[in-house]
Amino acid sequence: MMRLADRAILVRGWRRWLTAFAAGAVGALAMPPFGILPALVLSLVPAVWLLDGTVKDGPSRWAPFRSAALLGWFWGFGYFVAGLWWLGAAFLVEADQFAWAMPFGVLGLPALLAFFSAFGFALSRLLWLPDAWRILALAFGLTVSEWLRGHLFTGFPWNNPGMALGQNLWLMQSASLVGLYGLTFLSVAICAAPAVRLTGRTMRARWTAPGLAAALLLGLAAFGAWRVPSEASATVENVRLRIMQPNLPQDAKFNPRNRDAIMRRYLTLSASPGRDGNAAAPTHIVWPESAFPFLLHRDPASLAQIAALLGPGSTLITGAARMDDPLPGEAVGKFYNAIQVIDEKGTILGAYDKVHLVPFGEYVPKFLDTLIRAAGLRQFVHIPGGFEPSEKRAMLSIPGLPPVAATICYEAIFPGEIVAEGPRPNLILNVTNDAWFGRTPGPYQHFAQARLRAVEEGLPLVRAANTGISAIIDPFGRIVDKLPLGVEGVLDTSLPVAEAPTLYENWGRFSLTATLAICLILLMARRRRQISLK
Structure with a gap:
């Protein structure tokens, strides 16, 4: 040797x-x-x-x-x-x-x-x-x-x-x-x-x-x-989560021609009896990142369908691209990769806009964007000019849930950037779409990194992924329940209670x-x- x-x-x-x-x-x-x-x-x-x-x-x-x-x-x-x-x-x-x-x-x-x-x-x-x-x-x-x-x-x-x-x-x-x-x-x-x-x-x-x-x-x-601890984490009272994993292939997911079929799939899955067949009506339904090949907040018919799905007092939390109204002199407004909160009336109660965008995936630096377009090429996302980043991270307020630290896609891989300044959240929410990478090691690596954020911060993690891995993680990194990669279904679960701030957080x-x-x-x-x- x-x-x-x-x-x-x-x-x-x-x-x-x-x-x-x-x-x-x-x-x-x-x-x-x-x-x-x-x-x-x-x-x-x-x-x-x-x-x-x-x-x-x-x-x-x-x-x-x-x-x-x-x-x-x-x-x-x-x-x-x-x-x-x-x-x-x-x-x-x-x-x-x-x-x-x-x-x-x-x-x-x-x-x-x-x-x-x-x-x-x-x-x-x-x-x-x-x-x-x-x-x-x-x-x-x-x-x-x-x-x-x-x-x-x-x-x-x-x-x-x-x-x-x-x-x-x-x-x-x-x-x-x-x-x-x-x-x-x-x-x-x-x-x-x-x-x-x-x-x-x-x-x-x-x-x-x-x-x-x-x-x-x-x-x-x-x-x-x-x-x-040897026992399971305590849970938040009066919160019943349903995470929907549609398992849509990426080439179909963002095709506007499939909008009606996609919406039917989401609604059918979200209204299904679940794996145990006896789950109580959910108080909160979570859909994954950029769930729609259209602008949900500008589509009253789709909002009405969501309202019909939701029971009294229930709420939908979903990824959805959104667009600001254009400023004077602009042809179109700015686009954001967002999480939107919708109540049983179909009203959008609030939104979180992604802060940390994926370079060359969600945006291209301006000088390179000009060159790319001149060459007849485009970026991955079908958004004119790409997404705009939010100026700062902020907590997301959702009726019936404790304060939420929202993350979209790979924002969850950045240690120390999960929690915004100000009052501490009691929950990490991560919506993502890993369909781009199929059944490769990529989604597993993404899931493991998001899971570690729960341990670092002492906060439970709720994760909704289009193709998986969707899961509920307690503040110690224990997997309460999950849907594996490449599976269609829903996950019905309670919400673990947050732990005291960790030494790392402080x-x-x-x-x-x-x-x-x-x-x-x-x-x-x-x-x-x-x-x-x-």
Whole structure:
């Protein structure tokens, strides 16, 4: 086994880059739906050895850092290609218009995201130290780069390495303390530590880091077992939810010619007896994101059909595009991807407009939009000019429900952005449409990330997805009930009560900053000591 470490350290040229790519690709198996935690070990351990091999790369002082950055790029490229290949499915929904762009999504986006890994590896190399200290350096570098990936250029924290710990019920409970990026630091530190077992200078050094990593993993599991109560969460009185999952294919969902058939399907499903056949009348019905191939708020006939569906005192919560009245001089108003609340009279009581839009999916930067249209192309969404983002996040008020933190589609993957400033909500609502990605790992990854937000915030999650996975999640991340991917049906359930604010909700950003600052101070102090001993 030690020969294996030596070979990874000494490998050069294209073999080094290919090894890094393969190691990164293996790491993607730690993400949903596979959730194989040892895969991240098999990914990060070679990464440590490969970084060890950059020590004497080239005569220049900066040569090792350039090598580390290139190494990180290949590692990240493998990780993101293997973890995000399913994005290509979206280009095949309307293949005649978008198939040509499929390589840009399947290979181009991973190539761009890999620059964050390149930065993380280079930063780690800058702080590199012998033995177990280099594990802390890698955890520090990748945590910083992952935080940047989640925030720069509108952010895209999909398949963050912290999700390796964010899928198991017990292990995910630490997110209530440190959030996703804290889990990133822990995941990298734990999974990279076995590298020291084969390269430590002494027997003590070889066992200390892996032993501490194993103890830390057991400690996280023990904390999770302690935190999750043995009994089910209490429920909110007088609330009976019905989540409708129509399982419409994307090519049919937004075709205006199918509007009547789509509405009939929604109404029939929503009025069905449910799985147990004896469910009480729902107080709230939830439909998924952008449910209609038309503007619901400008369609009195459809609102009347919804009113006929709803019983006295019941409410519909649905995704629906909406348009403002055009301003003077404008041909059309601005379009928003929204959630609308409708009462038993067919009256729209309120709406939440999406804040965090999907680049190139829901909008295109203005200068690029002009070029795209000049070339005779268009974006995925059939909306003139794309959607407009809401200016700020706000709670959604729904009769009969506690205050709601509403999220649409991938807004649920952003830690720390769920709750608006002001009074705390008691519920996270997520409506989404993952039909773009079929029965690939994408919807499973999306669901797992939304589930982790419930643990971070200590809030129940109500999720309605067009093709799945629709579910009710309690504040501890336990799945109360769900509809699997690719199934048509309704989900009748009660609403779990929210827990007290978590440590992450109150101190999340401070705790991450403090952890990284302490780690940096320790690494710098150790490095100075090493230099002084020389």
